[in-house]
Amino acid sequence: MATQQHKRPLSPHLQIYRPQLTSFMSITHRATGVFLSLGTLVLVYWLMAAATGPVAYQQAQTLLSSGIGLLLLFAWSFSLFYHLCNGIRHLFWDAGCGFEIKTVYFTGYLVLATTLLFTALAWALAFTVHGGV
Template identity: 50%
Template sequence: MRDVRDALMVARNTDGKLVNRPLSPHLQIYRWPISMALSILHRATGIALGVGTLLLTWWLVAAATSPQAFDAAQGFIGSPIGLLLLFGWSVALIFHFFSGIRHLAWDLGYGFEAPHYDNSGKAVLIATAVAVVLVWAVGLSVW
């Protein structure tokens, strides 16, 4: 006996032939649109900024507490793991900033046409890469 849900899994292809529908998009042929990927990344960087701010808070509280506490925090942040966390936090901050500007433009009603939101997404990625390189080049040159 066939289940009623089986009827929902049948469709017609472009030739009119009955075919079974796939259960989910095929991962090897499905590509995320850039806007969808950047929207998800915008949310993820928002979370990363919240977590990264804990590191910044620890550093500021240590600076206000004592020279020994500041030396411990500064030692961790200057370590390879601390620098990696700081680099990730700066990438998240800069990406979130440029992506937020893009979202503000959308809130104002600009950039909803297909070529515009694809190009603005690419611009966000390029601006992020350029700004991260500039920030780290300046930061490492004065360190």
């Protein structure tokens, strides 16, 4: 920095670091949290539509089962399972467990695998049992 008075070393910026699973998952936890907060608005809309009556409810269902609706629902379901699984990982950390580097990476991959499994399972169930959403 030109205006820097003392030539102290600056800590390197984010793009200097090699991407790590740990930092990536931490940022993703926050990003999915914000994204899911937006998703709560859909829950509100869906409940209000149901309270309004059959016509409004049908309108909501049509909107949600459209291409964009399904894409958003899929993204929200993935985010939900990620935030849920990684949130449980965070709760273990809060309790003081799982700080060994090996454990941190193991639980990290476990969270990713569980997220994929739960998301796939949820949509497979929705489609096999009901033939759609």
